Amino acid sequence: MTLRAELTVPEDVITPGEALTAHLRVWNESRIVDAYQLRLVGPPAYWPDAGPDLGQLPVYPGNHEKINIPLSLPRDSELTPGPLTFAIRVASVEDPAAVAVPEADIQVGEFHEATIEADRARVGGALWSSNLVLVENTGNATATVRLRVAPEAEDAPLAVSLRRSRLVLKPGEQARVALMTRVRTPMFTGTAANWPILIHLEQEHAEDASATFTHRQRPLVPKPVLKGLIMAVTALVAFAVLWISPVGGKKPKVAAESAKGPTQMEAVQQEQKKEEDAKKKEEEQAEQKAEKDKKDKEDAGALKKKTVPISLVVSSRPGGKLEDSYVVPQGYRLAFKAVQLTGSGTGTLFVLVSGIQQASQPVNSPKEVPIPETLSPKEKEKVTLRLDCQPPPTGGQSPGPGPSASAGPSAGPGTPSTCDATAVIVGELIPLKGPDSAEIKPPA
Known part of the structure; x- marks a missing residue:
């Protein structure tokens, strides 16, 4: 069954906090009435309160339908200016293998x-x-x-x-x-x-x-x-008056001894000790201030967390490539939030993280790939989507039910088929050092 979809958004720059309307057109080029399940893919999937599911869109044979999708950009400092890529996954209810994932870019402005x-x-x-x-x-x-x-x-x-x-x-x-x-x-x-x-x-x-x-x-x-x-x-004045008055009692005696007190040498030593204690206290305060300034400077220059959309595309068509990779930037590690695989043709998709295979599936079988929370590639490591395109079955018939499955001349044995696949990954870049860094829990 043939499925075609197109996603468009306004070319204007949208400031975070404002709203826009995306337009989706879906063509039903089959011979039966079909409905299509719509789902947001990418950062906008987390914006609506109702979630990423947009419901179903019924389309009559030979016709197309248009749906308007309102989106509100969150007023968030993590929403960086520039193009923001997102997609809508369109899946046929009658034929689960018929899937289209049109993409569009939202021009995010500064605020x-x-x-x-x-x-x-x-x-x-x-x-x-x-x-x-x-x-x-x-x-x-x-x-x-x-x-x-x-x-x-x-x-x-x-x-x-x-x-x-x-x-x-x-x-x-x-x-x-x-x-x-x-x-x-x-x-x-x-x-x-x-x-x-x-x-x-x-x-x-x-x-x-x-x-x-x-x-x-x-x-x-x-x-x-x-x-x-x-x-x-x-009280002191009253006591003195009573002491020297006749009523106060005894007659005061004249002191014959000299006043007691520290000698000149002891006074000099006490003064030197006070100066040494004050100097030592100033040095300690200077060291504490230097350590605090150093920590504030390190915190100010530390890397920050940020959410990134990653799109990997592989194709066996002329000019395409059978392997596409994303390299984790310097100073970060990548934490996976969602990995959505879609494609068409006959073959197998492989998802590799840091050179180790994590998932494989048929090209024409859309799937959300679960990536373990403890798996987090670090700087300069790769996330790779690899395509193994297989020739169609012998006999000149392409897979799929009905007369519409055969769209052209039959391919002979050994003729390579045409495969296309896309991986839409939503991840979070977490700094390896600094206040926003977080330790990775070891696998159970």
């Missing part, structure tokens, strides 16, 4: 978006405080942002500074920027005051964003401590 927030909503201190500004590029293109920070009140006795004011972030990348608040006019005593601080984020191709946090300025001497000092001084 710019970033978020900002303070790590702590409230900080406090009598002389200074510190906080972190968290910035994330939620768009799908590299973004350049600038940060500005200042107290909301013009009369606030604060000076606020950022460690970095300009950031360049890749899609999905996050950054943390240290922020320091210094009190220019400290309070000795009194009631604590709250000062809101505004953080403003400016973007080149998107709307600005902002976040706020509060610095609580505390007095140098809190009220409980001040009350305690007043009580202690009052």
